[in-house]
Amino acid sequence: MSTNALASAPPFAQTTDPGWSRPDHTNAFERFILTRMCDERDLIFIHNSARITAFLLVAAPALYLMPRRWVAWCAVPYLLTLLIGFTGRYILMLHATSHRHLFKKTHAWMNTYIPWVLGPFFGQTPNSYYAHHLGMHHAENNLLADLSGTMGYRRDSFLHWLHYWARFFFVGIPHLVWYLHTRRKHKILKLLLAGEISWYLGVGLLFFFVNWQATLVVFVMPYLVLRVAFMSGNWGQHAFVDVDDGGNAFRNSNCITETRYNHECYNDGYHIVHHLKPSMHWSEMARYYDSHRERFLREDAVVFKGLSDNQAIWLRLMLKDYDTLARHLVDLGPPRSHEEKVAFLKDRVRRRSGSLPRFIDFSRPAPSAS
Numbered sequence: 001m002s003t004n005a006l007a008s009a010p011p012f013a014q015t016t017d018p019g020w021s022r023p024d025h026t027n028a029f030e031r032f033i034l035t036r037m038c039d040e041r042d043l044i045f046i047h048n049s050a051r052i053t054a055f056l057l058v059a060a061p062a063l064y065l066m067p068r069r070w071v072a073w074c075a076v077p078y079l080l081t082l083l084i085g086f087t088g089r090y091i092l093m094l095h096a097t098s099h100r101h102l103f104k105k106t107h108a109w110m111n112t113y114i115p116w117v118l119g120p121f122f123g124q125t126p127n128s129y130y131a132h133h134l135g136m137h138h139a140e141n142n143l144l145a146d147l148s149g150t151m152g153y154r155r156d157s158f159l160h161w162l163h164y165w166a167r168f169f170f171v172g173i174p175h176l177v178w179y180l181h182t183r184r185k186h187k188i189l190k191l192l193l194a195g196e197i198s199w200y201l202g203v204g205l206l207f208f209f210v211n212w213q214a215t216l217v218v219f220v221m222p223y224l225v226l227r228v229a230f231m232s233g234n235w236g237q238h239a240f241v242d243v244d245d246g247g248n249a250f251r252n253s254n255c256i257t258e259t260r261y262n263h264e265c266y267n268d269g270y271h272i273v274h275h276l277k278p279s280m281h282w283s284e285m286a287r288y289y290d291s292h293r294e295r296f297l298r299e300d301a302v303v304f305k306g307l308s309d310n311q312a313i314w315l316r317l318m319l320k321d322y323d324t325l326a327r328h329l330v331d332l333g334p335p336r337s338h339e340e341k342v343a344f345l346k347d348r349v350r351r352r353s354g355s356l357p358r359f360i361d362f363s364r365p366a367p368s369a370s
């Protein structure tokens with residue numbers, strides 16, 4: 001981006017996405033739990049965990065205890081409440097607490113509650129998110145050794161996305177095990193295997209010996225849905241990659257600003273910021289973006305305003321609806337015409353030359369690159 005373009009960039013108002021301010025009042029329980037927490041700004045995770053727990057304590061046992069012929073009738077309201085009401089908040093809470101522990105070392109056992117107790121009800125096998133996201137994805141930064149990398153795909157092709165999803169769904173865990181082994185990340189590998197074995201063993205016992213109908217609704221169906229959500233969401237976050245500069249977070253990720261999603265899911269829209277500063281607290285991301293607009297401009301970063309979430313980006317790409325994407329694309333520099341925005345976005349979804357990633361690939365991953 002030229003100096004003239006930078007000088008002629010439009011002025012921007014501060015985003016309305018959430019930051020944090022200390023509450024005026026805390027109750028006795030909040031004061032008690034804050035003494036055990038690493039960061040008072042994460043009190044929202046305690047509140048959300050409590051809401052999720054209250055729902056699960058009533059709804060999940062009810063499905064197991066009710067007459068089996070009723071389970072099918074209750075499955076839809078249960079799953080809609082879980083998936084629409086809580087899943088986004090839960091997954092991004094898991095994301096944030098994977099990067100930054102919620103509780104202090106003196107109470108480290110409490111950090112297992114979100115991944116081990118709540119996780120299975122959302123279809124999340126314990127420790128697999130941490131192993132995949134921190135043990136692999138951030139280390140490889142969407143480059144060719146990233147098992148969830150998008151550079152090898154045409155990002156507006158549904159057939160390419162199906163390959164991407166199926167590779168993750170059917171052989172994602174074996175690939176991750178092999179990756180962690182070859183990278184000598186044995187501690188993370190042990191955590192991954194402990195979580196996977198525990199989930200499959202526990203769900204298997206419930207399915208075959210307790211109540212298969214309730215287990216299908218409470219554990220298996222969220223598992224299936226979550227794997228679609230993960231791969232459509234990650235695809236949306238890393239759809240507009242400059243394949244000539246794939247290691248640059250400004251050019252391999254995108255941001256979504258001014259959206260309800262950021263208020264509900266802890267500024268997850270700021271994915272460029274997250275890859276630049278993985279340990280940055282969620283409440284600081286919007287402020288970081290506001291104070292570094294010139295850098296986003298120089299790097300020709302992809303920023304959308306007002307799109308609902310990353311799944312919306314995925315859906316628009318699958319429909320090849322570049323008009324909607326272009327209307328939401330932020331002009332960080334001199335205004336582009338609508339046609340110029342469409343052409344820019346289409347260029348950013350082109351795939352790296354070569355064949356699709358091999359469906360089953362246990363070759364030693366290439367070294368990480370920046």
